[in-house]
Amino acid sequence: MNLRRAKANWYAAIAAIAFLVCAPAADAGLLFLSGDSNIVSSLTGATPDAGNQQFFLNVLGAGTSVLVLETSVTPVFSTPVNDFYNSQAGVSSTLFSGAVTGALLSGVDLFFSPLPEDSFTASELDALGDYLEGGGTIFFAGDNPGFAPDPNARINDALTALGSGMLILDVALDIGDQHALPSQILLDPFTTGVTTFNYGGMSEISGGTTLFVSLEESPFVAYEQTNGETPVPEPGTLLLLGAGLVALSRRRRN
DSSP states (O other): OOHHHHHHHHHHHHHHHHHHHHOOOTTOEEEEEESOSGGGTTSSSSSOOHHHHHHHHHHHTTOOEEEEEOOTTOHHHHHHHHHHHHTSTTOEEEEEOSOOOHHHHTTOSEEEEESOSSOOOHHHHHHHHHHHHTTOEEEEEOOOTTTOHHHHHHHHHHHHHTTOOOEEEEEEESOSOEEOOGGGBOOSGGGTTOOOOEEOSEEEEESSEEEEEOTTSOEEEEEEEEOSSOOOOOHHHHHHHHHHHHHHHHHHHO
16 A cells, blocks of 8 residues: 555544544534524515525424524514414414523424524523534524624624534625525525525625525525534544554654
């Protein structure tokens, strides 16, 4: 076996071990992230958009219970979500303000949080982490960096604490009301049946599986699976990784 192939094999082995260490549990939940809160504006009102409605139905899936965080600065983004889900047969949605607790999240299929007014506390993040570990779905919605820099930062802090690889970036995209082109709607189970999609000026996001992109093909809605905890390698796995690196180093010297 030549050196190049040996190195490739060792890199592959180390990558596989790292994947096993950091891979979420089988019962991990789903995290959705949007760099735009205006995607909820077309859920209700005089001119609702069927594409936006279908996307939010896809996010809920077979779930029947929704909890929507409302703050003094974001009722315009929380109320449409709550009203839309309550209009669906067999679905119940509740608006709430205050602390997020395990009791509140019990029995909830989807937790939606647009532009949080305050940072999530350690106890709230623990509750959200447990919720994800139990298979729940969380949807954070930020917005244009010029409009919502602080809420975006709070969402990023929560994402990091929950072990997510997604982030809202300080990059503004597609200012003004927009109607997505077909090419902006990426093929995925969560975009099944979504042929139209309305949005507004937003922030670019990174990480996760992209669902919608801007006119410049930058992602602004994505999702990922996570168990709600920042991945930490087990000691035994660290030893195994170290052994692989040592072996690779020896092969390099040879």
